[in-house]
Amino acid sequence: MALAEICTPALLVDGRMLEANITAMAAWLSKYAPHVRLRPHAKTHKSPDIARRQIAAGAIGVCCQTVREAEAMAAGGVADILLTNQLADPVKAARLARLARRTRISACVDDVEQVGLLSDAATEAGVRLTALVELDVGGNRCGVPTARDAVLLAERIAESPGLTFGGLQAYHGRAQHFRQPEERRTAIEQAIALAQETVEALKAAGLPCDAVTGAGSGSFEFEASSRVYTELQCGSYVFMDADYARNQRDPTGSTPVFQQALTILSRVVSHPVPGHVICDAGLKAMSFDSGPPTLSRHPSLRYVGGSDEHSKLEADEGAFPPIGELVQFDPGHCDPTVAMHEWIIVHEDGFVKELWPVARGW
Amino acid sequence: MALAEICTPALLVDGRMLEANITAMAAWLSKYAPHVRLRPHAKTHKSPDIARRQIAAGAIGVCCQTVREAEAMAAGGVADILLTNQLADPVKAARLARLARRTRISACVDDVEQVGLLSDAATEAGVRLTALVELDVGGNRCGVPTARDAVLLAERIAESPGLTFGGLQAYHGRAQHFRQPEERRTAIEQAIALAQETVEALKAAGLPCDAVTGAGSGSFEFEASSRVYTELQCGSYVFMDADYARNQRDPTGSTPVFQQALTILSRVVSHPVPGHVICDAGLKAMSFDSGPPTLSRHPSLRYVGGSDEHSKLEADEGAFPPIGELVQFDPGHCDPTVAMHEWIIVHEDGFVKELWPVARGW
Numbered sequence: 001m002a003l004a005e006i007c008t009p010a011l012l013v014d015g016r017m018l019e020a021n022i023t024a025m026a027a028w029l030s031k032y033a034p035h036v037r038l039r040p041h042a043k044t045h046k047s048p049d050i051a052r053r054q055i056a057a058g059a060i061g062v063c064c065q066t067v068r069e070a071e072a073m074a075a076g077g078v079a080d081i082l083l084t085n086q087l088a089d090p091v092k093a094a095r096l097a098r099l100a101r102r103t104r105i106s107a108c109v110d111d112v113e114q115v116g117l118l119s120d121a122a123t124e125a126g127v128r129l130t131a132l133v134e135l136d137v138g139g140n141r142c143g144v145p146t147a148r149d150a151v152l153l154a155e156r157i158a159e160s161p162g163l164t165f166g167g168l169q170a171y172h173g174r175a176q177h178f179r180q181p182e183e184r185r186t187a188i189e190q191a192i193a194l195a196q197e198t199v200e201a202l203k204a205a206g207l208p209c210d211a212v213t214g215a216g217s218g219s220f221e222f223e224a225s226s227r228v229y230t231e232l233q234c235g236s237y238v239f240m241d242a243d244y245a246r247n248q249r250d251p252t253g254s255t256p257v258f259q260q261a262l263t264i265l266s267r268v269v270s271h272p273v274p275g276h277v278i279c280d281a282g283l284k285a286m287s288f289d290s291g292p293p294t295l296s297r298h299p300s301l302r303y304v305g306g307s308d309e310h311s312k313l314e315a316d317e318g319a320f321p322p323i324g325e326l327v328q329f330d331p332g333h334c335d336p337t338v339a340m341h342e343w344i345i346v347h348e349d350g351f352v353k354e355l356w357p358v359a360r361g362w
Numbered sequence: 363m364a365l366a367e368i369c370t371p372a373l374l375v376d377g378r379m380l381e382a383n384i385t386a387m388a389a390w391l392s393k394y395a396p397h398v399r400l401r402p403h404a405k406t407h408k409s410p411d412i413a414r415r416q417i418a419a420g421a422i423g424v425c426c427q428t429v430r431e432a433e434a435m436a437a438g439g440v441a442d443i444l445l446t447n448q449l450a451d452p453v454k455a456a457r458l459a460r461l462a463r464r465t466r467i468s469a470c471v472d473d474v475e476q477v478g479l480l481s482d483a484a485t486e487a488g489v490r491l492t493a494l495v496e497l498d499v500g501g502n503r504c505g506v507p508t509a510r511d512a513v514l515l516a517e518r519i520a521e522s523p524g525l526t527f528g529g530l531q532a533y534h535g536r537a538q539h540f541r542q543p544e545e546r547r548t549a550i551e552q553a554i555a556l557a558q559e560t561v562e563a564l565k566a567a568g569l570p571c572d573a574v575t576g577a578g579s580g581s582f583e584f585e586a587s588s589r590v591y592t593e594l595q596c597g598s599y600v601f602m603d604a605d606y607a608r609n610q611r612d613p614t615g616s617t618p619v620f621q622q623a624l625t626i627l628s629r630v631v632s633h634p635v636p637g638h639v640i641c642d643a644g645l646k647a648m649s650f651d652s653g654p655p656t657l658s659r660h661p662s663l664r665y666v667g668g669s670d671e672h673s674k675l676e677a678d679e680g681a682f683p684p685i686g687e688l689v690q691f692d693p694g695h696c697d698p699t700v701a702m703h704e705w706i707i708v709h710e711d712g713f714v715k716e717l718w719p720v721a722r723g724w
Contacts, residue, residue: 309427
């Protein structure tokens with residue numbers, strides 16, 4: 001099936017670019033940070049098919065952000081899953097605990113309430129769950145604020161039936177999108193310092209910390225060289241997006257340039273006045289939370305606005321695409337864009353190669 | 363099933379508010395504009411269950427924005443469907459034409475390319491499709507710019523096998539969200555003037571214009587009193603959202619106040635520092651294109667930021683919700699928010715009353 005036969009809008013992933021991104025990350029880790037494990041975040045792709053390719057390239061398992069993702073990954077054969085999130089609902093905790101009958105399952109906590117919920121669910125399901133204490137290393141979202149709070153919570157985990165203390169979640173989400181490499185480095189140095197202090201406090205309390213896990217596609221080179229982090233959680237590197245493309249790279253750095261593998265396929269449906277082009281992908285097909293899409297594959301087109309099912313473009317004179325022409329958008333933010341679609345269409349050389357389902361919902 | 367048993371995040375519709383909104387619109391039309399028909403836009407809800415309730419209250423059919431919506435509405439028994447959009451793809455045109463074997467189907471055009479595509483699809487399927495000329499009445503999206511262009515295109519429709527000329531699509535999308543009623547009135551007066559001029563030009567060309575269709579939940583009182591528009595396409599009035607709630611009402615107007623029937627149910631999953639609350643509904647559960655969600659049902663909470671699967675709130679002192687507490691968000695924009703969910707959960711008095719599927723995808 002050719003791309004021209006696809007009903008638009010549709011979520012496309014360039015198969016060769018995807019493989020190149022997976023290979024580039026594995027090669028970088030093996031050369032520059034062989035002591036650090038990769039546990040890619042599956043919230044980016046929600047696809048066991050992609051997770052299996054990451055694991056085949058050396059990843060030790062995946063992170064998930066929702067129980068639905070964890071269920072799909074477990075069903076797809078992923079053997080080690082970390083829920084990088086807090087649960088506050090006994091139904092979801094029970095769903096997660098059931099997965100631990102066949103898969104290694106870890107989850108994060110930052111409050112004794114969640115510790116009780118996970119412990120009860122594990123006991124009820126007859127399993128052990130691994131609980132990590134989430135540390136707020138600068139993201140200002142979830143996570144205990146101090147090393148002392150982390151030790152108190154780790155002690156509570158250690159004494160809870162059904163739970164094993166597994167280490168620290170120390171992800172700095174906001175730092176991923178600081179534009180200058182020096183800003184990212186400074187933010188991650190602070191994260192590393194708090195993680196280091198917490199590891200030592202845990203050790204002093206007799207609670208060895210097996211894992212310090214975090215990092216994303218915008219900052220992983222800093223966590224990787226920290227000697228504190230044991231796992232990296234990069235997710236977006238498999239797809240990339242318009243917002244990650246705005247990050248400035250460290251000119252002296254060794255980190256790979258990941259390719260824009262993810263696009264939204266769209267069609268020109270109208271060109272009501274010369275130079276203005278209307279396409280059939282809008283707010284319901286691409287996420288706008290991190291800014292509008294770009295058009296890196298179409299240098300003569302510029303995105304100027306969108307509505308529910310439309311995007312409006314300006315075209316250079318002499319490069320005015322006809323009705324029916326295909327356009328590929330680089331969405332602003334890959335993760336929420338993927339969640340708007342039911343299928344990932346993998347393409348190579350203008351043809352559909354595979355269809356992979358997206359584990360949407362919760 | 364109680365709301366507290368629902369896995370969050372989830373799309374909720376208050377059943378009584380939904381019925382009240384449907385009834386209020388029908389009552390207003392019957393009192394103030396009995397000569398105008400209501401053809402509500404199904405892109406808001408993507409739900410044949412809601413469409414049937416609108417039709418039971420007097421609507422003549424629905425508008426759709428995608429072929430997928432039209433297929434779901436036809437399968438759900440809706441007998442008159444207008445696709446308020448242009449098609450540029452023979453596969454989609456064929457899908458639409460097949461629906462015309464059992465349902466009255468109309469679609470919009472603003473170019474001879476689309477006329478040819480629809481005519482070919484109708485001929486191939488052995489049906490007649492009704493084609494409306496879309497007029498750009500100020501939305502600056504699709505639509506021919508002048509009455510003269512509209513006449514030329516209507517003539518092309520009239521001479522095309524398989525097609526019947528059905529009138530004018532004259533929707534001013536941008537005007538729906540002008541904050542002041544006078545801004546909306548001025549914008550719609552210009553739309554009315556161009557529609558009026560075009561109806562007369564069509565009549566002079568021997569092409570009677572059976573329908574002039576347009577208007578949305580932000581402006582319908584102006585189109586309804588125009589004596590030019592024959593159909594109103596309001597959609598959002600069934601749900602409302604934070605952005606529509608920011609529109610100023612005309613203090614002298616008769617138009618009903620529609621209720622915020624749509625919310626996203628979420629749970630508090632973490633409260634890492636006093637006064638800060640983290641909930642489990644983020645960018646993947648609520649659309650942010652028209653601004654962040656509001657919390658009209660929780661006067662002591664304020665939305666301060668979001669990420670993929672989280673929202674961060676500030677709480678008044680003494681009103682600090684515990685982990686596990688339910689929170690209902692009013693999303694910024696109802697239409698793209700609905701498209702992120704698989705089910706509409708209809709609730710009354712704290713209990714689930716019905717589950718209605720959402721016709722997502724394209």
